[in-house]
Amino acid sequence: RPTFIRMRSVIANPAPHAMNTGASHGAALGAAEVEAIKQELDFPNEPFPVDENALRHARQHLAARGEQLQAEWTESFDKWAAENPEKKELFDRLFSRTLPRDYAADLPVWEPGDSLATRKASEAVLQVLGKTLPELWGGSADLAGSTNTIIKGEDSFGPESISTSTFKASPLGRNLHFGIREHAMGAILNGIALHGPTRPYGATFLQFADYMRPSVRLGALMGVDTYLVWTHDSIALGEDGPTHQPVEHLAALRAIPDLAVLRPADANETAAAWVAALEADPAPKAFAFTRQNVPVLEGTKEKAREGIRRGAYTLVEASTGTPELILIATGSEVQIAVEAAQIMEDRGTPTRVVSMPVMEWFLQQDRAYRDEILPPSVTARVSIEAGIAMPWHQFTGFAGRNVSIERFGASADYHTLYEKFGMTTERVIAIIDDMMAAEA
Known part of the structure; x- marks a missing residue:
């Protein structure tokens, strides 16, 4: 059962002048106070003195004891390994931090419509x-x-x-x-x-x-x-x-x-x-x-495994291959981006949807990949995430827009909240229209 150990202490003890003062918490004691401590403890006034007997004991007796214990442990471990080859194989795999070859082979796969x-x-x-x-x-x-x-x-x-x-x-x-x-x-x-x-x-x-x-x-x-x-x-x-x-x-x-x-x-x-x-x-x-x-969105079954490793990927490509508008989203808001992209495509605006599940990993990619996913020439960009927009300005820029939530929530069902807080396809389209009008 747990043991509670209560120790009463005095800060900076036994420094004669700094002991039990707030100043000792955040400041160096200083040479004079260190000298006073050594006098208090009857230590020689030398930097880092080590008693010769203690040093000899550590170098001779403790080192020899450590070597003996290590040899005994190694002998015991080798015996265990010989008697338990499967466990030894697992031991080696775990300590080398490798994964079994087919550990993910049976992971479920979901289809669009699920x-x-x-x-x-x-x-x-x-x-x-x-x-x-x-x-x-x-x-x-x-x-x-x-x-x-x-x-x-x-x-x-x-x-x-x-x-x-x-x-x-x-x-x-x-x-x-x-x-x-x-x-x-x-x-x-x-x-x-x-x-x-x-x-x-x-x-x-x-x-x-x-x-x-x-x-x-x-x-x-x-x-x-x-x-x-x-x-x-x-x-x-x-x-x-x-x-x-x-x-x-x-x-x-x-x-x-x-x-x-x-x-x-x-x-x-x-x-x-x-x-x-x-x-x-x-x-x-x-x-x-x-x-x-x-x-379950069209394309994730084929693209997600590699896309997530790189932090972000093109989930839906623009009809022309070269987008005029890029929608960037994460999590539950990617579906909103996909719906908005279809509406913009129907209007004649080639639109790319970028799923960015791991912002940090995308920022670690080389410049070529980042520019491939978010071409610098395409400044019409909108991010969509049910949270504050603070991290998104680095991707949308001054010309872009961010569909976000900038205040605390409320008590209601999911659909009502998304409607009231503007996490809807309709609001995304309205923000896109406003952005496009400002660029015209």
């Missing part, structure tokens, strides 16, 4: 990956049922004594119960990833990413290999209202260096997002998934 929430698509993907990747495990901050992050058929992690009628626990369980404590979940994920060699994931609503931001930031700083599943990714969450509806969160999370935010448009992009995240270099990856159903 419709499901990307959180549900992620759940389906997770079941397949759970079978082929024993190193993948995780849970949620008490939202497993809503975030769809349970690996079915697997035990919960913990001693068997905590088993209940709802879940069976075992020391090798792969479903983690983090409790309602998002910051702790993020910190625990960091610790698991730092230990290695497994791949941990943790889930909550996107709105609650705020609660775990310090641990997410620290994970990005350290380059840990964690997978953050954030669902209910927009005002389309619905009736819970603005306290639960993320508006500024995508922009704020994209501002964290070395954190990739993956917001797939449909089920096929969701599967591709998981694959791309697993195959990318070690660093935190965050998924933003919808609560509401979204249609």
